[in-house]
Amino acid sequence: MLKITNLKAEIEGKKILKGINLEINPGEVHAIMGPNGSGKSTLSSIIAGKDGYDITEGEISFLGKDLLELAPNERACEGIFLAFQYPVEISGVSITNFMKSAVNEKNKYHGLEPVKATEFLAKMREKAALVGLKPELMKRSVNQGFSGGEKKRNEIFQLAMLDPKVAILDETDSGLDIDALRAVADGVNILKNKDNAFVVITHYQRLLEYIIPDFVHVLYDGKIVKTGDKSLALELEEKGYDWIIKEFQTLETSNS
């Protein structure tokens, strides 16, 4: 469904991604782990279409389309969703208005009619309950005055409203207490099905106890240096990243 081939990217001349290869199929859950500064957030930003990155090589295809040719909103309409690590506050735009615009723009993109007000509100209530987002927040400005937990629940709520094909959770677990973490994970597990895929970017194994990955990738210095199953996450938790880095460096030296 989403295929990344030899992706290389820079910010202001600094090489961040140095040849990423990744294939994500429907029904899969991928975890991407790695130390700080390894390029995890850059990868998710590039998939979502944030500008400021120079793609020097490689490609991303999504459902047969060249993703890099699409504007961010077109990617979102096609089914890419990024749950932000730091969701921004937007003063003066209520969540209700925001989601109504989002859903209607998506409908318009697919040649569908705007959503009916009653249906929309019912869906809002249902999805908010799913992630434990208080109904009174719906009238408030997006993320304004929200706690860290509320902001992250709001991201998963938006995910539920837009029903994407590939959802990328960028450190959604950071800054969450255990209850919020569970609520977010439960939401994801309910939304997960055979037609969609999740990419979970995280530092810690903790979230992966709740959202069980099919694949765990370790990103280091702009490359995926190791891929394994869920047991790799446990091993990382226990031993840290150093052994993988060493293993990778030895491999690099022997190759050259």
Add this chain to the structure above:
Amino acid sequence: MSLKENLSANISDLGLNQQSEKISLSRKLALEALKTVEFPTVKDEEWKYTNIRPILNGNYSFKKPDATFKDQSIIKSLLIPELDSNVLVFVNGRFEESLSSIQEQDRSIFIGSLANIPENFTSLVDNHFGKLCTKEGAFTALNTAGFSDGLFLHVPKNVTLNWPIHLLNVNTCESIEPINQYRNLLILEKSSSAVLIESYHVIGLGSGFENIVTEVFVDENANLEHYKLQTACESSSQICLTEVSQKQNSTYTNHTISWCGKIIRNNLNTIHEGQNCLTNYFGLYIADTDQIIDNHTFINHAIPHCNSNESYRGIVAGSGKAVFNGKVLVQQDAQKTLAYQSVKNLLLSENATIYAKPELEIFADDVKCSHGATIGSLDKNELFYLEARCISKEKAKAMLTFAFANEIIEEIKIEALKLYLTERLEIKLNNVSY
């Protein structure tokens, strides 16, 4: 022909009958004063950024338009939906009684034409007219000498109007670019209360020049909520002077919403003449290509224990230009003053220009005054957040700009008016040059 010569040549045709001796005398003096007083230029500090030459050189006419306008259905289309109000219609500078409807039953209230005041009100007018326009500039003199009509409002002691007054000023000229000069006189007696909505509309050619002077007297405990909507005046130009005097415990709240017009200059001045006054100024301006919108506000804290609260938002797009100058003077005696001012501006394009200047002069030492002025552009992270949720860049810009402007609309207390302006603001922001 200059504006002055133009007025002198046409003054006898204007049909300026006047029952008030004070007004007649003021007119004569103003006409005399016009011979010496000059129109401001960009060399004057107060007019530095707003070049009014296009107005002075305009091919305007003082002549009373021949065609009469009685189209009730057009007036209906200009009203604010769901707002029950006292409607006063002025067409091309003159009160149109047949198009107006006053609902107030109380005979002691007067809502009507300044050019046609009943005899029992003449002494009241004599005592107030011109009293607040002490600094006679050229535009004020031009207005005093040659205004054709305007609103005269008198709300007696302890009376609260049941309905807001909607003052519709309509310009219907098809063939000429008219000059409409309005003069409004508002007197609110002790403990009275009123709401006034002024709106300006162009039907037809879309241009012309309006020179408006408004004097407002808010007596003890009285309350005036004053809205000025420059949102349908197309490409006409306006110079407005509003002078307000507040007595003890009174409240004056002004909302100025401007996004139409070629050159707009609003002067809004308030002086406190008693303790515990509250003055609120809220303003929103949107200047797009070829527009200049200039707001000069002044709050004169002359008396202790008074509060003022001012909040303006500006959006400048295309090659538009906006000016904001907010002067707050706290005089030496005005201890315990609380004065708050905030002006925030959004620049939507490379060629847009904004001159924002908070001007605080404080001569008392036991006061709390604050001011803030910002100029910025739309936040890239906010835009990306919306785009990542299926919303196109254009729509995202319009949404964020709307949110920025809407904070001023949210201050409006009349729900029907708020809804009306919200809808129009959305349409406006879908059409500005980003």
